[in-house]
Amino acid sequence: MTIASDTADTTCLNLLKDIVEVSQDNNSIKFFRKDLTTMSIWLLIMSANLKGQKINIEDIARAVAPISRISKPSLRLILEKAKHKKYIKFTKNLDDHRSLDVEPEEIIIKEFRSWIKKFFNNMTQ
Numbered sequence: 001m002t003i004a005s006d007t008a009d010t011t012c013l014n015l016l017k018d019i020v021e022v023s024q025d026n027n028s029i030k031f032f033r034k035d036l037t038t039m040s041i042w043l044l045i046m047s048a049n050l051k052g053q054k055i056n057i058e059d060i061a062r063a064v065a066p067i068s069r070i071s072k073p074s075l076r077l078i079l080e081k082a083k084h085k086k087y088i089k090f091t092k093n094l095d096d097h098r099s100l101d102v103e104p105e106e107i108i109i110k111e112f113r114s115w116i117k118k119f120f121n122n123m124t125q
Contacts, residue, residue: 014122022115028087028108029115037068038078045088045104046112054101056093 032042048055082088093099
């Protein structure tokens with residue numbers, strides 16, 4: 001599959017535009033797109049939510065391991081910061097009371113859906 005030069009250029013410009021727009025906002029999108037590790041955590045949480053699945057801290061740690069050499073304390077710190085900003089919440093896992101499930105708060109779901117819609121609208125223009 002070959003991609004036309006103008007299509008590649010338009011894609012690059014749209015991605016750069018998205019980076020600029022996100023960097024100017026102060027929302028969950030900016031928080032979770034801070035770096036590759038944090039963005040991976042965000043996408044894992046959102047993917048699980050959109051599929052109606054539960055995800056816990058251990059699941060996130062295992063999924064992020066091939067992407068980043070983040071320690072569990074560092075992962076926990078990122079999640080705690082997100083919780084403090086009211087982007088996520090921890091709930092007790094019903095099957096394993098030692099484990100905490102990570103769930104997105106309504107604001108992050110709303111901002112994610114809005115960002116996705118805007119991003120794809122920009123890509124189709």
